[in-house]
Amino acid sequence: MAGGDEVKLLGNWASPYVARVRLALHLKGVPYEYVEEDLADKSELLLRSNPVHKAVPVLIHGGKPVCESRVIVQYIDEAFASAGAGPPLLHASPRERAAARFWAVFVDDELLAPWGMVMRSGTDEERAEWTRRTVAAVETLEGALGERSEEDGEGFFGGDRVGYVDILLGGMVPWVRVTERLSGHNFFDASTAPLLAAWMERFGELDAARAVFQDVDRLVEYAGTIQARAHG
Ligand SMILES: N[C@@H](CCC(=O)N[C@@H](CS)C(=O)NCC(=O)O)C(=O)O
Known part of the structure; x- marks a missing residue:
């Protein structure tokens, strides 16, 4: 490990952003x-380490904080690149790296943002509009996965192995289940997004996912309290 420095992660069990970093x-x-x-x-440690957003995740490496899940995952890839570390999450080619970063921004801005609003919507009209936007983003991502993964659509956004975009999206997988349980809407349903549905199954079978994924029953209970607050 780089310099033998200690690695500490400030997190919250339910957070999909924290799950990314753990993955x-x-x-x-x-x-x-x-x-x-x-x-x-x-x-105090969180407030001092992330004074701008006061949010988790924060990775503290050798006493120095790194904030924002997308930034942290890239940092992990670069800081722990030595022999013996897991394979690179981002491709060596600048073009491939740029493509992965493009989809990373898309996942956060176009998919997760409206998805989060589905959960927090106060009225049926609002929920329908945020659901429509989420479904549109899923369709686009389904097309991207078809182009990115191996010809038979059996791979990952990283190609034949898990990469940066897979990890970012992977943090949301338990929340796909939660949304389905709460609203009956599975955004990665095999009938509408077959590649993403199969991707989700493959991703869930990884050792890292088994180690990190939260218990869906517990998340459903937690999400119920968020919804109650939004409607209250
Ligand atoms: N863009 C941030 C989002 C992080 C985020 O929203 N974290 C939430 C937990 S899921 C948080 O810590 N919120 C602070 C609060 O609730 O006060 C990232 O990717 O790391």
Whole structure:
């Protein structure tokens, strides 16, 4: 590991953004200390480490914080690139790296943002509009996966192995199940998004996913409290 420095992750168990970072650490084989944050009563360490957003995840490596899940996953890929570490998450070619970063922005801005609003919508009209936008983003992503993965559509966004975009989207997989349980809407349903549905199954079988994915029943209970707040 780089310089033998300690790695600490400030997280929250339910967060899909934290799950991304944990997936990256597991895939790269980086040992780390996980520190659970109470977001209603944030620690001094979190406030000091991420004074701009005061949000998790924060990765503290050798005493220095790195914030924002997309940035942290790239940092992990670069900082733990030595022999013995897991395979690279981003391709060596600048063009491929640029393509992965493009889809990373798309996943966050066009998919996760409206998806989050589906959960928080106060009225049926709002929920229908955010659902429509989420479904449109899923369609686009389904097309991208078809082009990115192997010819038979059996691979990952990273090609024949898990890469940067897979990890970012992978953090959401338990939340696909939660949304389905709460609203009956499976955004990655095999009838509408067959490649993403198969991708989700493959991703869920990875050792890293088994180690990191949250219990869906517990998430459903937690999501119920978020919805109650949005409607209250
Ligand atoms: N863009 C950020 C989003 C992180 C985020 O939204 N974290 C939430 C938990 S899921 C948080 O810590 N919110 C602070 C709060 O609830 O006060 C990232 O990718 O890391």
